[in-house]
Each structure stands twice: as structure tokens, then as C-alpha cells.
Amino acid sequence: MRRIISVLMENQPGALSRVVGLFSQRNYNINSLTVAPTEDPTLSRLTLTTVGDDRKIEQIIKHLNKLVDVAKLVDLTEGNHIERELMLIKVKATGAQRAEVKRVADIFRGVVVDITPTMYTIQLTGTSDKLDGFIAALAGTPILEVARTGVSGIARGEKVLSL
Amino acid sequence: MALLSGGEMLLRALHDEGVEFIFGYPGGAALHIYDAIFRQDKVEHILVRHEQAATHAADGYTRATGKPGVVLVTSGPGATNAITGIATAFMDSIAMIVISGQVARESLGSDAFQETDMIGVSRPIVKHSFMVQNPQDIPEIIKKAFYIATTGRPGPVVIDIPKDVTDPNVKFEYSYPETVKIRSYSPPAKGHSGQIKKAVDILLSAKRPIIYAGGGVIQGEGSELLTQMARKLGYPVTNTLMGLGAFPATDKQFVGMLGMHGTYEANMTMHESDVILAIGARFDDRVTNSDVKKFCPDATILHVDIDPASISKTVTAHVPIVGPVVPVLKEMLELVEAGKSKIDAAALKVWWERINHWRTRDSLKVVLADNDVIKPQQVIQALYEVTQGDAYVTSDVGQHQMFAAQYYHFDKPRRWINSGGLGTMGFGLPAAMGVQLAFPSATVACVTGEGSIQMNIQELATCKQCSLPVKIVNLNNKALGMVKQWQDMQYGGRHSHSTYADSLPDFVKLAEAYGHVGIKIEKLSELKSKLQQAFAMKDKLVFIDVVVDPEEHVYPMAIRGGGMNEMFLSKTERT
Numbered sequence: 001m002r003r004i005i006s007v008l009m010e011n012q013p014g015a016l017s018r019v020v021g022l023f024s025q026r027n028y029n030i031n032s033l034t035v036a037p038t039e040d041p042t043l044s045r046l047t048l049t050t051v052g053d054d055r056k057i058e059q060i061i062k063h064l065n066k067l068v069d070v071a072k073l074v075d076l077t078e079g080n081h082i083e084r085e086l087m088l089i090k091v092k093a094t095g096a097q098r099a100e101v102k103r104v105a106d107i108f109r110g111v112v113v114d115i116t117p118t119m120y121t122i123q124l125t126g127t128s129d130k131l132d133g134f135i136a137a138l139a140g141t142p143i144l145e146v147a148r149t150g151v152s153g154i155a156r157g158e159k160v161l162s163l
Numbered sequence: 164m165a166l167l168s169g170g171e172m173l174l175r176a177l178h179d180e181g182v183e184f185i186f187g188y189p190g191g192a193a194l195h196i197y198d199a200i201f202r203q204d205k206v207e208h209i210l211v212r213h214e215q216a217a218t219h220a221a222d223g224y225t226r227a228t229g230k231p232g233v234v235l236v237t238s239g240p241g242a243t244n245a246i247t248g249i250a251t252a253f254m255d256s257i258a259m260i261v262i263s264g265q266v267a268r269e270s271l272g273s274d275a276f277q278e279t280d281m282i283g284v285s286r287p288i289v290k291h292s293f294m295v296q297n298p299q300d301i302p303e304i305i306k307k308a309f310y311i312a313t314t315g316r317p318g319p320v321v322i323d324i325p326k327d328v329t330d331p332n333v334k335f336e337y338s339y340p341e342t343v344k345i346r347s348y349s350p351p352a353k354g355h356s357g358q359i360k361k362a363v364d365i366l367l368s369a370k371r372p373i374i375y376a377g378g379g380v381i382q383g384e385g386s387e388l389l390t391q392m393a394r395k396l397g398y399p400v401t402n403t404l405m406g407l408g409a410f411p412a413t414d415k416q417f418v419g420m421l422g423m424h425g426t427y428e429a430n431m432t433m434h435e436s437d438v439i440l441a442i443g444a445r446f447d448d449r450v451t452n453s454d455v456k457k458f459c460p461d462a463t464i465l466h467v468d469i470d471p472a473s474i475s476k477t478v479t480a481h482v483p484i485v486g487p488v489v490p491v492l493k494e495m496l497e498l499v500e501a502g503k504s505k506i507d508a509a510a511l512k513v514w515w516e517r518i519n520h521w522r523t524r525d526s527l528k529v530v531l532a533d534n535d536v537i538k539p540q541q542v543i544q545a546l547y548e549v550t551q552g553d554a555y556v557t558s559d560v561g562q563h564q565m566f567a568a569q570y571y572h573f574d575k576p577r578r579w580i581n582s583g584g585l586g587t588m589g590f591g592l593p594a595a596m597g598v599q600l601a602f603p604s605a606t607v608a609c610v611t612g613e614g615s616i617q618m619n620i621q622e623l624a625t626c627k628q629c630s631l632p633v634k635i636v637n638l639n640n641k642a643l644g645m646v647k648q649w650q651d652m653q654y655g656g657r658h659s660h661s662t663y664a665d666s667l668p669d670f671v672k673l674a675e676a677y678g679h680v681g682i683k684i685e686k687l688s689e690l691k692s693k694l695q696q697a698f699a700m701k702d703k704l705v706f707i708d709v710v711v712d713p714e715e716h717v718y719p720m721a722i723r724g725g726g727m728n729e730m731f732l733s734k735t736e737r738t
Contacts, residue, residue: 009347010347014282014292014294017283017286018286021286021287025287055475059472059476060474061474062471063472065471065472066347066471066472068290068291068311068345068347069347070347071346071347117519143253160198163345
């Protein structure tokens with residue numbers, strides 16, 4: 001099952017490499033990873049998505065917790081949560097396709113952020129599924145480039161991940 | 164407040180931390196530190212002949228004393244040579260501080276002479292690591308490093324220090340922090356009382372129980388409490404390879420080591436049990452055998468460990484307890500005391516009858532050879548008698564290691580010093596140096612083989628320089644015995660690169676060349692007397708080269724893919 005794990009860790013050199021290294025060392029998958037400092041500049045928040053059965057996820061969480069730089073973490077998929085990913089996608093848009101691409105982008109609430117006579121750059125946010133759905137909906141339209149940020153997430157309601 | 168350079172601060176901090184010895188080898192990036200060593204007399208530096216040996220010596224020191232050993236190496240090759248020893252310590256959860264010199268800060272990342280990314284290279288095999296960015300940070304980093312290395316599940320910590328950080332001309336105020344707090348690191352202080360209660364209830368109602376104790380009991384100083392509790396319960400106890408000595412081997416409740424080369428009775432007792440209390444053990448594949456689905460099918464598993472990641476990693480625990488062994492055992496002991504009347508004495512009696520029946524199989528019986536040929540097991544038996552079971556025994560890796568584990572009956576913790584998890588050949592002699600330095604008047608025997616000993620033979624020179632009277636017991640079967648055994652059993656007897664009889668050195672002459680005493684033993688009839696002679700030379704290193712039967716295999720041996728009850732018992736018998 002796909003999981004979203006959010007990690008609060010020391011914003012120190014080497015901390016990220018320990019997390020990434022753990023995954024390769026123990027043969028776990030990382031599907032996406034995003035990291036940036038929080039409102040407290042000494043702390044970073046790292047969000048990653050991975051897949052595995054319950055046993056594997058339990059081990060991943062335990063091993064992440066063992067890292068000295070990791071202060072706290074949460075498996076967001078265990079409860080209600082908000083998941084967002086941002087995608088910038090450059091597609092060919094000429095002739096009749098130009099209107100069609102715009103219409104699909106509107107349906108997905110995408111924003112055209114750059115244009116040339118032959119292409120659009122569209123910005124889209126949402127769950128990874130929605131982003132995948134948009135790419136699927138563009139079938140037939142040549143995609144020139146895709147840049148996705150990876151998933152960021154936060155729990156719904158009063159639950160917070162903080163020190 | 165004193166003004167000190169980075170190098171001086173490092174030495175002061177180590178002294179303030181109670182360090183007696185540094186095991187090391189100098190080189191360019193560490194020279195400021197070496198000069199600081201020269202100008203003080205509080206911490207003694209032991210000059211090894213290869214950095215790998217420095218790590219094993221520090222490791223042996225930790226295992227024997229419980230205090231973290233300290234290593235100092237230079238950058239580049241010095242640091243990478245230390246890697247095997249760091250990995251060895253990591254796999255066996257041994258506290259160790261490894262200080263590596265590094266190129267100056269301004270040269271970092273430029274592929275400078277002797278530059279290696281030590282933090283990166285060592286990352287998967289350390290508990291934590293620090294790159295020192297400023298000299299002023301040294302005291303706090305040393306404090307944190309020792310705290311991290313020794314608390315929770317212990318492990319090695321690397322401190323990488325760029326050369327200019329230890330510049331003798333740049334001085335700062337020094338003060339050593341009394342306490343340390345790391346907000347992202349909080350090892351458990353005690354177990355969950357509810358879980359402990361639940362575990363003890365199950366333990367007391369067991370009909371076919373066994374206590375399975377590992378190296379964590381020794382590292383956590385829990386041997387005495389474990390022994391008390393086991394005796395109160397009257398249950399059988401088995402120790403892992405790493406746990407030998409956690410419970411006395413000569414106690415009637417001890418059924419021997421378990422696992423791949425465990426006794427028949429230990430493995431059978433495990434397999435047939437209905438409750439297993441695992442303490443400080445990690446259900447390693449050398450214990451469970453390769454197919455965990457066949458592991459102890461009837462057993463309810465109670466698992467005490469300080470590392471939650473060790474629990475339910477391979478075998479699912481029914482009652483997990485995360486905590487240090489001493490407070491958990493204290494709580495358990497009280498509950499056992501109070502609930503002792505619940506023990507099913509009749510069932511336990513029947514259980515012991517079955518165990519005693521398994522014991523009659525005498526799985527460690529030595530089949531004697533003809534013509535005065537020495538069986539390797541007999542060497543360990545003789546060693547046990549000559550040293551009256553009271554030696555510190557270090558070992559290398561292979562058949563001799565298993566024979567030592569099986570036939571030297573360890574009654575005390577911290578006496579059996581071997582590389583269990585990583586299985587590092589070349590560990591034994593340098594580890595023995597660390598033990599002998601810690602206990603100068605103790606008998607320290609290094610049980611080794613002619614393969615392993617040659618992986619760190621150069622340390623004979625360190626032993627000479629430091630007058631370390633280690634006794635090296637070399638089980639010489641003229642082959643890589645364990646490799647050859649597997650080739651006999653699984654590869655149709657094709658001994659691919661496991662023999663070298665025609666190119667072995669004369670170990671007696673070799674020992675003499677290094678300024679030590681060498682003794683060769685070839686006949687069973689002279690085994691004990693010559694061993695006695697060797698061990699009587701209290702202040703000398705004696706290299707005892709014992710020519711043993713090259714055909715011998717280690718048994719029992721687990722059958723791959725089977726349950727714990729499936730073993731080869733000799734070349735011709737199996738369960």
C-alpha cells in the first residue's frame with residue numbers, strides 16, 4: 001500500500017543523506033521525496049511516499065525513528081490528511097489541440113503559466129492521483145517536459161507534527 | 164578557563180570523558196592531534212600496525228570492560244582501513260568512538276591528497292557521525308558522541324575532523340559540558356509496565372518455556388538479573404553466540420548455545436517450546452535458520468529489546484517490550500517472585516524430562532582420532548581445563564570460532580569476545596590486545612586459525628611494543644576450514660581456493676621473528692602439557708600452533724531451509 005510519511009528532523013548537513021541512505025541500504029523504495037526547512041529554521045520537514053506491506057512500513061518507521069537526526073515522524077496515511085503535489089507540465093499546443101489542452105487544463109483547475117505560439121506550460125496542484133489523471137487526459141497531446149515536486153502532506157484537524 | 168587548540172581540546176575532552184587508551188595510527192591529516200598526544204600524559208596511545216586492528220582492539224576493549232574504546236586514524240586510507248572494524252562493531256552493537264583526520268576545510272571536496280568522504284563512506288555502519296566544522300564545537304561533539312555511542316542500542320560513532328580545526332596556533336576557551344541533551348534522540352529508560360505484566364503472565368503459565376538470551380543482556384549488564392530470574396523460574400536457558408556468558412554455561416539449566424551450530428538440545432527445546440522469552444537477542448538468521456515460517460511453530464514469543472526495530476523484524480513478537488534490559492528484568496523479577504506459585508510444576512517436570520532425553524544424544528561428543536591426531540575440539544577442551552574456565556577468550560571467524568563457542572564454557576559475561584554479526588576474520592588478535600590492555604594481569608587467549616590469524620598477523624609487533632602477553636591458540640588445519648566444510652557438504656567436495664597447505668608460514672619462526680615465543684603441538688599426548696607450559700609464561704606472548712585433524716567438521720549444523728529441529732549431527736547422521 002502507498003504511504004505518505006512526514007518526518008521532522010534536524011536541519012543539519014548530512015541529515016537528508018542519512019534518510020535517503022537508509023532506504024537504499026535496507027532495500028526500501030522511495031517514490032517521491034520533498035524537503036524544506038519549517039518555520040523553525042533548525043528543523044526540516046521531509047515528506048516521502050513509499051510502498052510496502054504493513055510489516056515493511058513498520059520497519060521503515062522504526063528505522064527512521066532510530067536516526068539520531070530524526071525528531072518525530074508520522075505516517076499521514078494512517079489518518080485523514082491532505083496531500084498535495086505541484087506539477088509544471090510543458091505540452092505541445094498547436095491548431096485544434098490548443099483549445100483542447102486549455103479545456104482539459106480548466107477541468108483539472110490547472111493554470112497556464114507560460115505560453116508560446118506552439119506550447120503551453122501548465123501548473124497543476126492536487127493529489128498525485130489527480131496529477132496522473134491530468135497526464136492521462138492529455139492522451140494524444142505530445143508532452144514535452146514534466147516537473148513534479150513530490151508529495152507534501154499534513155494531517156486534517158487538530159493533529160500536529162511538531163516538537 | 165584554559166585556552167586550548169582544537170587538538171588539545173580533543174585530548175582534554177577524551178580525558179574528561181575517562182578515556183584510558185586511544186588505538187591509532189598517525190598520518191598527515193591527524194598530525195596536529197598526534198602532536199597534542201605527545202604533549203600530554205593522561206591518555207595513552209597504542210600504536211597498531213594497521214588501522215583495522217585499531218578498531219578491533221578498541222572493540223575488544225569495549226566488549227571486555229563495557230567502556231567505549233577510542234580509535235584515531237588519519238584521513239583517506241587510514242579512515243577506509245578502519246571501515247571493517249566499524250562495521251564489525253556496528254553489527255554487534257558495540258560502543259566505539261572513531262576519530263578520523265580529514266583534509267582542511269578549504270580543501271574539502273577537491274579530491275585533495277588522502278581525501279575520502281569518511282562521513283559518507285561510513286554512513287550505513289555507524290550509529291551516528293559528526294563532521295567538526297569549528298574547533299569550539301569539539302568538547303560538545305565529544306560529549307554527544309560518547310552519549311550516543313553508549314546509550315540505547317550502543318554502536319560506533321565517527322567524528323571526522325578537518326586538519327585545520329586542530330591547528331595548534333588557533334586557541335579557544337575550553338570547558339567540558341557536564342550533561343548533554345539531544346532533542347531528537349531519547350533512548351528508552353524503561354519498559355512498558357503493562358506489557359511486562361502481560362509477558363510475565365504468559366511466562367508463568369507456560370508448559371514448555373525457554374529463555375533465549377543474546378548479546379543485549381551482556382551489553383546491558385543484565386546477566387546477574389537474568390540468572391536470578393531464570394533460577395527462580397527453573398526454566399531452561401539458551402544463549403546466542405553473542406550472549407555466551409550471559410547465563411552461566413555450567414549451570415544445570417543451561418542447554419547450550421542455539422542456532423546454526425547450537426546443541427541438539429538447545430535447538431530442540433526452542434522448536435518444541437510453547438513460550439519463548441527472548442531478551443537482547445534479534446532472531447538472527449543464524450538462529451532461526453533460513454525459513455522463518457518453520458521457526459518454533461507452537462511458541463508464543465515475548466521479546467525484550469532496547470531497539471524497537473529489532474522486534475518483529477524477522478519473527479513476529481506476540482508481546483513486544485522495548486526497554487533497557489536491567490529495568491525490564493527488575494520489573495519482571497518482582498512479578499515472577501510474586502507469581503511463582505502459578506508455575507505449572509508438573510508440566511515443567513515433564514518438559515525437563517524431554518530436554519534431558521535430548522541431552523542424552525550428546526551432540527557435542529568428540530569422536531577421537533587414531534594415531535595421536537588432535538581433534539580441534541580437544542584443543543578447546545584442553546584450553547578450558549588449563550585456564551580453569553577463567554580466561555578472556557577472543558576468536559577469529561570460522562570453525563575454530565564455533566568450537567570455542569561450543570566447548571569453552573563461559574560462566575561470566577564479557578569473557579567471550581568474537582565478531583558475531585559481521586563475521587570478521589582478523590578480529591581475534593587485535594581484540595585480544597584491547598582486552599589485555601584493559602586487564603593486564605588476566606589470561607587472554609586468542610583462539611584462531613591459520614587463515615584468520617594471517618589477516619592481522621602484523622599486530623604481533625604491537626604486542627611486542629606494548630608487552631602484551633596474549634596466548635594465541637592457532638587451530639591449524641591447513642585450510643579455510645568452514646569454507647571447506649561447506650564445499651564438502653554443498654559443492655561435492657570441490658575445495659575451490661580453500662587450501663594452501665604448501666604455502667603456510669612456519670608460525671613458530673614467525674612468532675620468534677617478532678620477538679615472541681612459538682610452540683608447535685602435533686600430538687594429542689603432548690597437547691595439555693604443552694598448553695600448560697605456554698600459559699605458565701605469564702609475561703610472554705606465546706604463539707601456540709596446534710596441528711589439528713583437517714577433516715573435522717563443526718556439528719551440529721542446521722539444515723538449510725529447515726526448522727530449528729532439523730540438523731546434521733555428524734557427517735553421517737541427521738535428525
